[in-house]
Amino acid sequence: MMQKGGDFKAWIKQAVEKGYTTRVLRGLLLRRGYPQAQVIKVLNYFEKMKKQFDASKTKTTLNLPKPMTPITNNLTKQTPKLSPKKIEKSEITKKPIQEKDYQKQKEDDKKTVKTELMQVKPLGKPIEEYSIEIDRAKVEIKIEKTETGIMYVLYLPIIPPATKALIDEIRKELISISAIAIGEIVDQKSVNRMKNHFMNEASKILKEKLPHLTKDSEDFLIGTLMQEMMGLGKIEFLINDPHLEEIVIVNSKEIRIYHKKYGWLLTNILLASEDEVTNYANIIARRVGRQISILNPLLDAHVVTGDRANAVLYPIATKGNTITIRKFARDPWTIVDLINNNTLNKEIASLLWLALEYEMNVLFSGGTASGKTVCLNSCMPFIPPNHRVISMEDTRELMLPKFLYWCPLVTRTANAENKGAVTMLDLLVNSLRMRPDRIILGEMRRQKEAEVLFEAMHTGHSVYATVHADTANETIRRLTNPPISVPPSMLGSVNLNVVMFRDRRRGVRRAFQLAEFVSGKDSMTANLLYRWIPEKDQFTQHNKSLAFYDELSRNTGMDEREIEKDLKYKQAVFAWLIKHKIRDLESLGKLMNYYYTDKEKLNHILKNNLIKEIIEKKTSRVK
Numbered sequence: 001m002m003q004k005g006g007d008f009k010a011w012i013k014q015a016v017e018k019g020y021t022t023r024v025l026r027g028l029l030l031r032r033g034y035p036q037a038q039v040i041k042v043l044n045y046f047e048k049m050k051k052q053f054d055a056s057k058t059k060t061t062l063n064l065p066k067p068m069t070p071i072t073n074n075l076t077k078q079t080p081k082l083s084p085k086k087i088e089k090s091e092i093t094k095k096p097i098q099e100k101d102y103q104k105q106k107e108d109d110k111k112t113v114k115t116e117l118m119q120v121k122p123l124g125k126p127i128e129e130y131s132i133e134i135d136r137a138k139v140e141i142k143i144e145k146t147e148t149g150i151m152y153v154l155y156l157p158i159i160p161p162a163t164k165a166l167i168d169e170i171r172k173e174l175i176s177i178s179a180i181a182i183g184e185i186v187d188q189k190s191v192n193r194m195k196n197h198f199m200n201e202a203s204k205i206l207k208e209k210l211p212h213l214t215k216d217s218e219d220f221l222i223g224t225l226m227q228e229m230m231g232l233g234k235i236e237f238l239i240n241d242p243h244l245e246e247i248v249i250v251n252s253k254e255i256r257i258y259h260k261k262y263g264w265l266l267t268n269i270l271l272a273s274e275d276e277v278t279n280y281a282n283i284i285a286r287r288v289g290r291q292i293s294i295l296n297p298l299l300d301a302h303v304v305t306g307d308r309a310n311a312v313l314y315p316i317a318t319k320g321n322t323i324t325i326r327k328f329a330r331d332p333w334t335i336v337d338l339i340n341n342n343t344l345n346k347e348i349a350s351l352l353w354l355a356l357e358y359e360m361n362v363l364f365s366g367g368t369a370s371g372k373t374v375c376l377n378s379c380m381p382f383i384p385p386n387h388r389v390i391s392m393e394d395t396r397e398l399m400l401p402k403f404l405y406w407c408p409l410v411t412r413t414a415n416a417e418n419k420g421a422v423t424m425l426d427l428l429v430n431s432l433r434m435r436p437d438r439i440i441l442g443e444m445r446r447q448k449e450a451e452v453l454f455e456a457m458h459t460g461h462s463v464y465a466t467v468h469a470d471t472a473n474e475t476i477r478r479l480t481n482p483p484i485s486v487p488p489s490m491l492g493s494v495n496l497n498v499v500m501f502r503d504r505r506r507g508v509r510r511a512f513q514l515a516e517f518v519s520g521k522d523s524m525t526a527n528l529l530y531r532w533i534p535e536k537d538q539f540t541q542h543n544k545s546l547a548f549y550d551e552l553s554r555n556t557g558m559d560e561r562e563i564e565k566d567l568k569y570k571q572a573v574f575a576w577l578i579k580h581k582i583r584d585l586e587s588l589g590k591l592m593n594y595y596y597t598d599k600e601k602l603n604h605i606l607k608n609n610l611i612k613e614i615i616e617k618k619t620s621r622v623k
């Protein structure tokens, strides 16, 4: 047993003789549920034994020792049995590298590292090519048309075996420098610091051992090393490809991605084994202070970058260990994008701006994936900068310009012991104590939330939320009937309702209706201000406003003429932005900031086309 020192030493000795690597052993122990501290102790001892063992062996180490794949499905906490069965190629211990190997390898490296690509031949005709770079490693991506459809092909330079062995050595060396497992560190700053340190160290070693390595090759090797040590290996390239929205590891042999332009595509990427997928799931889980194991095979986590990761282990996922990574949009759709792609027009956008400026309540309706959240988010820059904004979501989707005073909250599901859940209602109730001016609710689903939300509207907070409903009238029905059951009279607090529609045939999203709610004889009905005409793909003004303008005049003292003038001004601002191709979130945030704090300056900028004053350097809020 592990606890008894004597037996365990014998067990380690056996592991050394069988040619285990530190990495394999570590994985094996962690999967068996041994505590981190104990694992480190064992590994230290293992490394010591291994050194002695290697030293005692002379140059006759030609036949490779036989390691085996650890058995993972066994839950008992017994010393893992070391039987020489399956061999994972990457796990075979390399003999210590000899000087003559280095000589040969220098030659190899010059020839191969940079130029040779993965042995996957182009599978078809490339439609699009681009490259991405992370931690200095640069790779080519090609979207290729094959017989079975369009494919996402990642071209990774081949690393010659001798170099690979060297990289493994470096990895071991680096890991032994850092006493703690890197995966345990949650704080992003420390991770970055450590990463820089590692990269410098690795660079030193490489320069010393492979002096003829080209800069590109060195960068690639170091980048690969970093991703293997601190990240999800090759998957990191996918995570860092800005064209991808979703990455699905169906199992180790099937990885699919959702490409912004091409939709779902199969990739050419394969992982070494199912264990590698489990290992990645573990890395993700540890980063967020959670666990995933055979007994607790589900994981839903928000990673620091804002990405969301979900993992389900075999046999619950019947095709193998599965990880789904839904990437946080780092460059969200803005109102200018939505005008440009005709999701809505300048008139509708200016009405929304007006509504947000004067603290009206707006609901965003629509079916699944109709663009409710995108439309809601695109309106957020209209909020004045000195207002306290609190948002509540199940998953982080919203992204506001940095000028805003924003506090994003997310719900949390309970852990395995059914503890620690934080519901939308908890957040909502708590948020009211945070003195918010504006409350954003990701999605309104249940009665309790709706009650609190309408109560908040009633008490003078300005509220934005999405609701699942296909038309404005259906929104009313949804809200006033079970399970939400808000009293119809309360709906008077809703000033505007935007209804989004996804035209699947044309693959477009449109603001289908813009409505206000008015009380009829004995119920609420929707009065359509604008609607979309599918045949012409245009928006048309429908009815005259009965409530919205009235309410606005009451709030602002503006008469209808003044309101119209204001709307025209806003439309001119949109036209200016479109003309100068300014569309990104931070630049819009800056413009809005001027609008609310120094309108004269804004007018000066607009009049003299001082674009530089508006364009913001790209910064991302989540880092």
Ligand SMILES: Nc1ncnc2c1ncn2[C@@H]1O[C@H](COP(=O)(O)OP(=O)(O)O)[C@@H](O)[C@H]1O
Pocket (backbone or CB within 6 Å): 333, 338, 341, 343, 366, 367, 368, 369, 370, 371, 372, 373, 374, 375, 466, 509, 510
């Ligand atoms: N106006 C739009 N134009 C183009 N694509 C859009 C638009 N709105 C949404 N999308 C796409 O549809 C996806 C789903 O939109 P989302 O707003 O999250 O839907 P919902 O909240 O209605 O479920 C987004 O990730 C985005 O890629």
Ligand SMILES: [Mg+2]
Pocket (backbone or CB within 6 Å): 372, 373, 374, 466
């Ligand atoms: Mg949504």
